[in-house]
Amino acid sequence: MMPLTYHEVTVVKAKKGNYTINLDGQELQSTNSVVIFPNESLACEVAKELGQLKDNLSFSDLPMTRRTLAAYDRVTPNRNKIDDIVLNIALTDVICYRAVNQPDLNVIEKEKWDPLIKWIDQEFALKFSVAIGVMPIVQPTNTVSKLKNLIQKYNDLEITAISELAVNTCSLIVTLAMIKRKISVSEASSLVFLEESHQIHRSTEEININKQQDAVQQELTEALEFFFLVSK
The missing domain is CATH 3.30.2180.10 (ATP12-like)
Known part of the structure; x- marks a missing residue:
């Protein structure tokens, strides 16, 4: 203690x-x-x-201290399990699942999310399939293999940050875009809260997600700062 x-x-x-x-x-x-x-x-x-x-x-x-000790105490002894968690998030990436029976939202999803699908292919040669609905998507075998190799390349401190970013966004695509400085934390938050924000916009009842979004942004900011510190 x-x-x-x-x-x-x-x-x-x-x-x-x-x-x-x-x-x-x-x-x-x-x-x-x-x-x-x-x-x-x-x-x-x-x-x-x-x-x-x-x-x-x-x-x-103590955000940086807490994450450093987490890397030693939780990530290193369980690295294979952590890698599997990150991989599973990638294979069920929120960016790949589009809303059902909401054509107006689908237009926004295509506008906001498709550029990241294109970017991840250009940056990492990772091709992701996209579908409407929540039925599991079987991603290309080559993509799965490349994802495994990519995840394993990061050291334990880096994967500590990456796993936290991925869990909070439900998206490895968004996570990689942040650590590659393609998008900011604010942009990442807007992308992963896209559906909730749309519901607020279209609903006559007030749906307050501001506190949740602020909390997520704080965690993302700290985790991203940790990643940049450990990867210097």
Whole structure:
């Protein structure tokens, strides 16, 4: 368990260009091992969070620390399972499923989502099939194979961020577009809340999704920042 405050938090250069963090003379550890940071930027950000740790702060107030420790404690020991989760999100990607009996919404979906379907093919040579309805789509075998290889190329810290982004958006396509800086977090949120926003627009009853969308945007912002830090 972490103490409520640390008097001295320092970043220490380790072997092979890596870094560690000393907390009052003790190396920062996950449940099972010393935490090794791949670059100084991430180490400094985590050190900054830990240096500001006060009695009134919770673990949720330490977004980069929380994700770093999650990579060590949850992702690394369960990497195959995490990869499968990300793959399954890709194979049921929300961008590929269009609304039933809503031609006006279908027009918007085509306008907003189809460019990402085209982009993912151009950027990663991944061809996704699109269908109307919720019946499972069988994506091309070649696409499935390429997705598996792509997911496995990311290291544990990167896949920690990617899995969080994918879970929150229900879309690996949107996730990849964010980490490749094709779209912003705000644009990603608008894309994945497209149907809800349309319902608000067309309904006579007020449907308030603002709080949910704001919460998702906050998680996406933090996870994306974490990805960019770990991949420097």
